[in-house]
Amino acid sequence: METKHDRPPRAMRPMLRAASFGRGDKARVQILTSKQQTELGRISTEIAFRRGVTIYEADSPADWVFIVKEGVGKAFQDLSNGSQRVFAFLSAGDVFGLAQDGRYVNSVKAVTPVVCFRIPIGELMDVFLGDSGLELQFLVKMTHELREAQRQQIILTRHQAHARVAMFLRMLQRRDVNESSRIELPMTRQDIAGYLGLSGEAVSRAVARLSRDGIVAFRGRHVAEILDRPRFEQLAA
Amino acid sequence: METKHDRPPRAMRPMLRAASFGRGDKARVQILTSKQQTELGRISTEIAFRRGVTIYEADSPADWVFIVKEGVGKAFQDLSNGSQRVFAFLSAGDVFGLAQDGRYVNSVKAVTPVVCFRIPIGELMDVFLGDSGLELQFLVKMTHELREAQRQQIILTRHQAHARVAMFLRMLQRRDVNESSRIELPMTRQDIAGYLGLSGEAVSRAVARLSRDGIVAFRGRHVAEILDRPRFEQLAA
DNA sequence: CGTACCGTTGAGCAGGCTCAACCGCTGTGG
DNA sequence: CCACAGCGGTTGAGCCTGCTCAACGGTACG
Numbered sequence: 364m365e366t367k368h369d370r371p372p373r374a375m376r377p378m379l380r381a382a383s384f385g386r387g388d389k390a391r392v393q394i395l396t397s398k399q400q401t402e403l404g405r406i407s408t409e410i411a412f413r414r415g416v417t418i419y420e421a422d423s424p425a426d427w428v429f430i431v432k433e434g435v436g437k438a439f440q441d442l443s444n445g446s447q448r449v450f451a452f453l454s455a456g457d458v459f460g461l462a463q464d465g466r467y468v469n470s471v472k473a474v475t476p477v478v479c480f481r482i483p484i485g486e487l488m489d490v491f492l493g494d495s496g497l498e499l500q501f502l503v504k505m506t507h508e509l510r511e512a513q514r515q516q517i518i519l520t521r522h523q524a525h526a527r528v529a530m531f532l533r534m535l536q537r538r539d540v541n542e543s544s545r546i547e548l549p550m551t552r553q554d555i556a557g558y559l560g561l562s563g564e565a566v567s568r569a570v571a572r573l574s575r576d577g578i579v580a581f582r583g584r585h586v587a588e589i590l591d592r593p594r595f596e597q598l599a600a
Numbered sequence: 601m602e603t604k605h606d607r608p609p610r611a612m613r614p615m616l617r618a619a620s621f622g623r624g625d626k627a628r629v630q631i632l633t634s635k636q637q638t639e640l641g642r643i644s645t646e647i648a649f650r651r652g653v654t655i656y657e658a659d660s661p662a663d664w665v666f667i668v669k670e671g672v673g674k675a676f677q678d679l680s681n682g683s684q685r686v687f688a689f690l691s692a693g694d695v696f697g698l699a700q701d702g703r704y705v706n707s708v709k710a711v712t713p714v715v716c717f718r719i720p721i722g723e724l725m726d727v728f729l730g731d732s733g734l735e736l737q738f739l740v741k742m743t744h745e746l747r748e749a750q751r752q753q754i755i756l757t758r759h760q761a762h763a764r765v766a767m768f769l770r771m772l773q774r775r776d777v778n779e780s781s782r783i784e785l786p787m788t789r790q791d792i793a794g795y796l797g798l799s800g801e802a803v804s805r806a807v808a809r810l811s812r813d814g815i816v817a818f819r820g821r822h823v824a825e826i827l828d829r830p831r832f833e834q835l836a837a
Numbered sequence: 838c839g840t841a842c843c844g845t846t847g848a849g850c851a852g853g854c855t856c857a858a859c860c861g862c863t864g865t866g867g
Numbered sequence: 868c869c870a871c872a873g874c875g876g877t878t879g880a881g882c883c884t885g886c887t888c889a890a891c892g893g894t895a896c897g
Binding site for chain 2: 511
């Protein structure tokens, strides 16, 4: 390494790799301009982690955002059954640490030795809030969507069909403002099957089972009603 | 409905619903300020879709971004085996249509009658590009991540373990700039299992099978090499 | 009122999970 | 230097549940 400059050379500055919105690049490429790199570099510090080290734990206060410079990390959650759901392997140019409710949602560990750029979330937000802030709201929204997608990945790794359907119902319930026990399902069973990664028949049987077990009652095909909330929550947990 | 104003009343303006970064709200709430709503309203037009109508098709040119005002839609892809993977059910306050490479990645259909705010992508980008544009790159990145998560959902609904492992290997291969047939796997088999939603044993057996079938050779535990590219691509498709 | 498609139910099959034993590597302490 | 403990990985046996194929019933829409 020939780092003989006071300011880090180009290769030492943060990279963000992604496919862009516009026409042109389909590959995962660097999307920051040199100027943007400098701006990020100004507010970030480099930090190294040894292999196997926990970079942060889920639910801890989210004070920093990280960008991977080199090495590989994993973002994961420990599930109640003792297994571990890995959401992503993080490598050079990946961001992690964008939080929800001021806390990290995943844990992150170093799979190999990892070097990151660490950015105080407050300073990053200061940069973002420069103008109308509209864009920030879209960023928030996409981050939210990403978390939803991760939650859905958990659902998809659940094996029991009736548990998947219960999680699906709870998702719909949460989406409404009023969390009544009455849930509207405007979509078809096939749509649900496609969403849950099940066959249509499996959804049918799962619905029948929830009904038979007295956990959820179905008033027609598009309305569900939670009967046994404790068992429902346990299934959907 | 009492729409007697020239300018749409508050309830008629775009909403974005999400959980925010900061401390406070854990629920899915409106995140736009009144001013931001007005700004969006200025560049958007309302458009209604009848139930069952296709709002856009995957791979078609992405000229608009949509925000759901009311109703329910689904974002999906038709898979090669004839089934349909549903990535999300879209309801009030959801955004869709942020593209990759100038084209939509999913198809979207109206599950119920749907009303959307439709925003020309060019005008939205003009608003976003107001200042440094740094924030936009984060938006791009998170959108990219979301697509990755969706791709992973497809993997998770693949039943055959060796197909999942093949898709995983191809993902790692694509991540490297040089798409050589030699693939580094720094993570443990258990990490892979957690990522693919499989047991550790299933990963072992899948690896053994790929090896036995002459599709992939494993040089130690952390290096794979594609031997039969056609069959590999077919598996990972 | 008719015709699709959605939904339900049944029978049989297959692939992944669990439990369990064993191998091999690594790091540690006697 | 060697013995051992611990963990990751592999392999085997048996069970479980979701998929496939198939037939039938119901609903919604023209």
